[in-house]
Amino acid sequence: MDHNPKLSYTSALVLQTISSGYSYGFDIMDVTGLPSGTVYPALRRLEQQELIKSSWEMERAAFSEQRPARKYYKLTREGKETLAKALERYTLFEQLVSAEKSKRR
Amino acid sequence: MDHNPKLSYTSALVLQTISSGYSYGFDIMDVTGLPSGTVYPALRRLEQQELIKSSWEMERAAFSEQRPARKYYKLTREGKETLAKALERYTLFEQLVSAEKSKRR
């Protein structure tokens, strides 16, 4: 097991999205704007790396939500650590944008 | 010619870095932390797409900087437009991070 995997922007974004409380595929697609063919394989890879853990929604009848079951994800401890390390890298874009703006003002 | 190319995070970051005033490969590597094997091919692709334009540093003797010549890049009009469009996509990560922080406070 690789104990310090490098995350692509997409992987980092998906992790952060889950961390922000959007905890199943369809919702992640919605928030990120990424297509299913990007999100679901990414989720599968993140789980293989043990950065997230999934669990199928239980007792749907009880909730009576009248829709297909969701697969919920949450970050593992390792997932949180790895995300924290990716933070610097993937906020750089925004930092450059902000710096450029304030310079022009 | 594709007149609305989709940029990878790396491509967008390189564009933004140039836009911020870091205008040659070595400097871009420095600012982004990306290796030469990522930056130079990215620059070549961006130029092929006509999002940036390069020019070799001239009259080095005149400047007397005592180092190898630099290849300077600047954004084309199309490059600026394309970067502007990529902005929303690649500031999403930071936005989610900020939102999560303020929620916890």
Add this chain to the structure above:
DNA sequence: ATTTTGTATGTAGCAATGCTACATAGGACT
């Protein structure tokens, strides 16, 4: 003299990634 250090650009080759298009399925409504 030769090696090292620092700046600078670049490529080969391969594994990983991202995306389009499509497939599947349950429940509601028509």
Add this chain to the structure above:
DNA sequence: AGTCCTATGTAGCATTGCTACATACAAAAT
């Protein structure tokens, strides 16, 4: 039966990112 909405998922392919290496010029060190 057909359509709509929610939901998960894959096949297959082009693109991308990165490690490792190569090249070059000038100064400084050994």
